[in-house]
Amino acid sequence: MQRVVSKPVHLSACSLLALLFPSLGFSAVPQSTIETWVAESAPKVQKIIEGGKSENHSYLKLQELCDDIGNRLSGSPQLEKAIEWAAETMRRDGQENVVVDPVVVRKWVRGEESLGVVSPREMRLSMLGLGGSVGTPPEGITADVIVVSSREELDALPDEQVKGRIVVFNVVMPPWSPTEGSGYGKVVAYRSNGARWASERGGVAVLVRSATARSLDSPHTGAMRYSGGSAVKDIPAASISIEGATLLARWQARGITPRVCLKMSATDGGEATSGNVLAEYVGREFPDEYVVIGGHIDSWDVGSGAHDDGAGCVAAMEALAILRRLGMQPRRTIRVVLFTNEENGVAGARAYRVRHGDEKHFSAIESDSGGFAPQGISVEMTDPAKQDAAAAQMQQMLTLLKPLGATEVKTGSSGTDIQPLLDLGTACMGLSVDGRYYFDTHHTHADTVDKVNPDQLTDCSITMAVTAWLLAEMPFQIGDTAKADQSPDQIPQNH
């Protein structure tokens, strides 16, 4: 490894003595390894930022993926087309070892669906069936609704007020705030488990207020699951917009019991073959050590999966393309992985772990929070001490991303697709972005390319490129405090 000291080094009296009289046992005052190395890396990072700004195809790639192919639910022909496109595009970008690892996924088919109010007046309500839901009989389910604002409220109701009814969970998602972030985590359990909770009380179907804090009558789909046992009946589950949920609640509050008809022809389509797309920039020194960057190539079957997660995929693809164009071959191999089936099964992540789990995963970065202005990185490791050390090291590295404003380091969750790598000791990371608008369009018809700002997407790809390159170049194991505090000369080159 080259060690070009680009900054003048101010020697303390002690280190001067150490240099002049090493045999006297003076040890050099350590400028920490990480600081020295980060300072040395600055010009190269600058080169990546400039290169990524002057030529960047992430927005073009996003259009090809989302406008030309469209949404990509597991088992759909569009998903397979997208996988082919991604592999072909990365081959064209000059990447090495481009392969598609086959993955068996579960196929869910939405079919035709509708929701109509029967009384107090006839009208249609915007709805989307939840992924994995069973369908209704062809004539639909017509029943009175009971609106509740929490599970506790449902459980407190007498049986006769729930039995035979369609349960509406009108649970309010708190708006995004700078300190708390989005309120998604507080309400998503209703989408996931609402059908089971309603069925346990005798409900015949469930309608869940969409997991969003802002609505233009847009229903948000997403995954749901049943109990898996035969004790609780699997009932149909759909999401409704904030407008629909609050209308039903207002009627109920005035003593009017709304009656609705829910029709869904959703079916389980059995198994289908899909795949994870891999491509590499093979490392010059440690080709068998991997820094994974990626997102998930599948999406829901509405909108075009632009923020979720077309943006993450193209940011990773373009990150590798930027490094390739600049000829900046990393020490370790940087591998793009576009996982399949994140939305409704996570089979791609599991298959990757099975197929590649015995390879040395130095680090993995997933982008799955939308293609908004990047803010930094969230670090997740199983060992809390290593996680803290890795976060501190990332904090140093990200000072180089000041021009993009992506200098923030958090600890916590990284990404659904890379989490199976955690128990390998991998430093898993999520790309943090400005999340204030993400859940406005998440899993809706409105998650389309026009919602993605090209400059912000460009910055995401550059942030990925810089972070991946730095990790691939690191002179010691990330999260390793002992080595990080040593002076550079003490670190064996083959760690």
Ligand SMILES: [Zn+2]
């Ligand atoms: Zn996603």
